[in-house]
Amino acid sequence: LDEKDSAFIKSSLDGVNPADISALLDEFDAEECKYVFDLLTPETGAQILEDLEEDVREEFIKEFSATDLAAFVELMDSDDGTDILYEMGVADRNEVIRQIEDEEKASNLMELLEYDEDVAGGLMAKELIKANLNWSISQCIEEIRLQAENVQKIYSVYVVDDRENLLGKVGIKNLILGKAGSKVADIYDDQIISVETSTSEEEVAAIMQKYDLEALPVVNARGRLVGRITIDDVIDVIRENAEEERQLMTGVSSDVEEDDTVWKISRARLPWLIIGMVGGLVGAQFLGFFRDEIIIVPALAFFIPLITASGGNVGIQSSSIVVQSLANPNVFADSMWKRLLKVFFVAIVNGAILSLMVFGAVILFMREQPLAATVAIALFAVVLLASFMGTITPLVLNRIGVNPALASGPFITTTNDLLGLAVYFSIAHVLYNL
Amino acid sequence: LDEKDSAFIKSSLDGVNPADISALLDEFDAEECKYVFDLLTPETGAQILEDLEEDVREEFIKEFSATDLAAFVELMDSDDGTDILYEMGVADRNEVIRQIEDEEKASNLMELLEYDEDVAGGLMAKELIKANLNWSISQCIEEIRLQAENVQKIYSVYVVDDRENLLGKVGIKNLILGKAGSKVADIYDDQIISVETSTSEEEVAAIMQKYDLEALPVVNARGRLVGRITIDDVIDVIRENAEEERQLMTGVSSDVEEDDTVWKISRARLPWLIIGMVGGLVGAQFLGFFRDEIIIVPALAFFIPLITASGGNVGIQSSSIVVQSLANPNVFADSMWKRLLKVFFVAIVNGAILSLMVFGAVILFMREQPLAATVAIALFAVVLLASFMGTITPLVLNRIGVNPALASGPFITTTNDLLGLAVYFSIAHVLYNL
Known part of the structure; x- marks a missing residue:
């Protein structure tokens, strides 16, 4: 790396999992990271930015222009993009949002930034797949094809009425197994667990663990579906709470790691x-x-x-x-x-x-x-x-x-x-x- | 409950989430639980048995005949069934397995019982969906329809060759989005992370957290796909490790809760x-x-x-x-x-x-x-x-x-x-x- 042999770095990182690259980058200083970063594809870069430890990332994003960051954030799910924007000053944050080309993404991010970081609204992503109660199954699968472009992982399709009120869910499995002629209303499961945007992150974690959920839909105070929380974000909450507790128990006052000064x-x-x-x-x-x-x-x-x-x-x-x-x-x-x-x-x-x-x-x-x-x-x-x-x-x-x-x-x-x-x-x- | 008004109990538990019922049952003694249990559908019963706390369950399963237990275990995924069998004496365990009607399920359970509880082999379930490299996409979706009957949650379809060697995975999303004429070999992702049956549960948890995986395929020493581990089991591992650590830190020697004697x-x-x-x-x-x-x-x-x-x-x-x-x-x-x-x-x-x-x-x-x-x-x-x-x-x-x-x-x-x-x-x- 010291010799900045870019072709060599590029070829050796090609095909390596982004999580492994980010573990490597945690060891380098911001300038070195930036150098490696510029050699990667934007998708890999966005993935690595998501994975970096918070304190490293906070330093690191200062190296990028608003345009660069906007491009990365655009490639992320809205919850991960919001996490990054939380770490910036208000002025920088607004500049990045202005540079985002996708209007819908930008307005999603602005909406998510309104919530506190430690409630359901601050954990959720806007990316989800929803189907209207009155659609037929084949119509529903067609819509999934369209919506799925933006959603990394599907889990369940949420069923809503014409006013976007959350009514239930349908598993992908049941859609595939269902008869082509039947309607969403015939096969959906109306026993659905959801939380409100103001639910605390501890409660969200407890609910997802209790009911073994991979994803949890979030509704606003009027019952309208506004987002979903996925299990990977909740695992982070569980781990952070355990670490906080340990710190309090052992009298180490702030988040310290062995490689700090x-x-x-x-x-x-x-x-x-x-x-x-x-x-x-x-x-x-x-x-x-x-x-x-x-x-x-x-x-x-x-x-x-x-x-x-x-x-x-x-x-x-x-x-x-x-x-x-x-x-x-x-x-x-x-x-x-x-x-x-x-x-x-x-x-x-x-x-x-x-x-x-x-x-x-x-x-x-x-x-x-x-x-x-x-x-x-x-x-x-x-x-x-x-x-x-x-x-x-x-x-x-x-x-x-x-x-x-x-x-x-x-x-x-x-x-x-x-x-x-x-x-x-x-x-x-x-x-x-x- | 004291008056054993079965119709009332039945109607009031109808439609309640099994996880909520099992939280209730944790408070009763084994005989009372058994009474409530007999009023429920077998599916709800199986779900509750999965959710019960281990020490409660160990007492509770003594109330059931081998035939009853076999019926419940048959309704569970093989990893959850194995957890229950682990808690019984060897003689009782073999009796339950003999009573299981589904031959394949019984042999799956016997295979899983061979592994230690704290390695990947002991965490994994046999239920998964796999597709041969040479299938077309429509053939693959047809196979998923058949295999999906046994699998509660799909996550990914694993791609294997003719000798069952794990080669990669295909997301449901890509199958739905893919062109009907193309083959699995054209669209599958060959960057797949897997573990061996002998990998420790701590390492499994670390890998799934690091790469944000919901499911992790398990291969045997020869690279053949033998099972998969899902994130809900790993969350349990993370929580148990945190509790064990806390006990060691505070000098409380075994798993104690406030409602013990x-x-x-x-x-x-x-x-x-x-x-x-x-x-x-x-x-x-x-x-x-x-x-x-x-x-x-x-x-x-x-x-x-x-x-x-x-x-x-x-x-x-x-x-x-x-x-x-x-x-x-x-x-x-x-x-x-x-x-x-x-x-x-x-x-x-x-x-x-x-x-x-x-x-x-x-x-x-x-x-x-x-x-x-x-x-x-x-x-x-x-x-x-x-x-x-x-x-x-x-x-x-x-x-x-x-x-x-x-x-x-x-x-x-x-x-x-x-x-x-x-x-x-x-x-x-x-x-x-x-």
């Missing part, structure tokens, strides 16, 4: 580390109140890591179970109170088992009964408290509109550390009569 | 809690060696939570970034050494920032210089060490064939607690000249 990675990781450190400083300040206890019974300090680690582990377990059920709402059959009661019983069982084990271990190895009692009782209390906090925090976050997965991460660990220490030393204070 | 939930959570507790006991034993230091400088104990929490947070951040890149291998462009070097630099940047902040805070609030120096130096060392451990552990686990996500959970927290304490008190020992 040292400074970018450091910056993404600092905020939660600082919060954890401030929590540690507050803990130190707090332990300062128990200075005398520690001097008299230094063994109390030995069990600080045991108390904080157990609180953290229990808190993360509890919150992750709640986060999982929040993401999968049909499990939510039990009422709030019944759930809290169950959490309470689980905590009592686990707390009791752990406390007994710790009590035995401390008696066995250290032969100090008051110490064993203090640690065991504190551990029991910490397990109860951490279970409660781990359960209630994601529910509260969810209620106030914050992603509940945040509660499975450093947030809950820091809180539980402080609470655990308070419980531990308060119990020590009482039991030792200090 | 208290004892089942407790048992699933205990193992990692016990490991964490044993880690805490080892930590206590270890801190016992530094009893004298703690008596002389009790403030050393105050910073134990800060050290352990920071080590834990850094360890989890580092391991999660590695786990993410292991799951997404094309990011792995950098060599092992280059990556470790980068981790090292990020740790130096973050460690230095955190140490300076702690140093300032301790000086400000406690006015003890040697303490501030000890905590700051220890924190810096712990950040370095935890980064290294967090990076190396998942790589080692991955190398020895253990799921690397295990390293993002309680495992790394426990290890880092102990290492952090060792570093902290060693530094204190030296700096205080104790």
Whole structure:
């Protein structure tokens, strides 16, 4: 590539799948990508632009003129074209749309840009095949021939009435198998699942998974068919949500990958580390109140890591179970109170088992009964408290509109550390009569 | 339901989507489900059996006779039928297969049961549409009519030669748009992506996502077309992997849901809690060696939570970034050494920032210089060490064939607690000249 042997590059990329080329291009800088790009056919180029990772693409499209981009966008489905336009400034975006020759495509794109990126309207494509209820099957197949030019993948033909209201669907299979004389009205399936343009992307993903759908029609508030969402877009939603959740759980604040710069990675990781450190400083300040206890019974300090680690582990377990059920709402059959009661019983069982084990271990190895009692009782209390906090925090976050997965991460660990220490030393204070 | 008003149940379930019925049934016990089931059409029943959650289904199928199950399995695609047979004992399984009337279906199921559940062979269905290279388009459409009876969703028609070797594919769209006189050989697309029966399910999922495929043909070791995998099965694989990873990260050992019994939930959570507790006991034993230091400088104990929490947070951040890149291998462009070097630099940047902040805070609030120096130096060392451990552990686990996500959970927290304490008190020992 360094030698810019264009004929060689061209021939070696010929026949390679666009997805493989885009994986290659992710490794190069924008200028090198642009060079390779100009050697490809427009169709391959458009396909690669669709596949590129968002942050790479955002940089990359700056290399192209509005005319180039308009040509690429014209070759894409409207949902993919919209994704690219979302990444540009408003002025550039309008310039690209002006350069698009196909009037219908341009107006489709303008319509899609009106929707938020994270609702059904922002996920859907305008390309779909629809048939009127009153058409005959042969008329319908003829129309499919005409409409199919613009649609990459067909899945189902949607059936509408004269006012474009969505009524049902017909599978290609049934059209092929159907008798030539019959009408669409005779063979279509009126059990159709659709969403409105304002449905959230999470709900769209849940519906498509629940009913095993490859495509989902989208209607406007008046029930008119306006677009369809295909499964590949939803897989991206599922993956992005899983990644977001993982970031919240592990305290890495923004989307970082191994090949980013040292400074970018450091910056993404600092905020939660600082919060954890401030929590540690507050803990130190707090332990300062128990200075005398520690001097008299230094063994109390030995069990600080045991108390904080157990609180953290229990808190993360509890919150992750709640986060999982929040993401999968049909499990939510039990009422709030019944759930809290169950959490309470689980905590009592686990707390009791752990406390007994710790009590035995401390008696066995250290032969100090008051110490064993203090640690065991504190551990029991910490397990109860951490279970409660781990359960209630994601529910509260969810209620106030914050992603509940945040509660499975450093947030809950820091809180539980402080609470655990308070419980531990308060119990020590009482039991030792200090 | 309690009153067993069968006519009412039947009429109210009529026309309800099977996926909705199965969500309802998840809430009832096996006997109640069986009662509702007998009121449904066999097609709806088969659909519901496919949709039920695995653990519910495993209980539920015990209620049915082999003849009943054979009838349901016969109505399913071979991949879904195989899933159900996997859940039964070998004797019951063979009895069900014997009861299946359709010979071809029975032999397909026996073939699929030979494969492991987690490779392409275990995911694929035998139902697919194939066309010979030498057919004309009209002959091909006629064949599709015949074959389509058995295939729920068509996607693509696979093109094979006389020896069943996979050569390419033709979209339904191209068949419909093609001229009636031309041959399959003229219009088929020879750029086709396929996998072998032995390909792992993770790799299948990665390939289908990368190339945005709805269906993926499977060939045997000799290149003959033997089945196809559809996107709905792969979405399940993606979701199951995400759940497994989350469990490993949060230390909940087996698949638990909120509506399980208290004892089942407790048992699933205990193992990692016990490991964490044993880690805490080892930590206590270890801190016992530094009893004298703690008596002389009790403030050393105050910073134990800060050290352990920071080590834990850094360890989890580092391991999660590695786990993410292991799951997404094309990011792995950098060599092992280059990556470790980068981790090292990020740790130096973050460690230095955190140490300076702690140093300032301790000086400000406690006015003890040697303490501030000890905590700051220890924190810096712990950040370095935890980064290294967090990076190396998942790589080692991955190398020895253990799921690397295990390293993002309680495992790394426990290890880092102990290492952090060792570093902290060693530094204190030296700096205080104790």
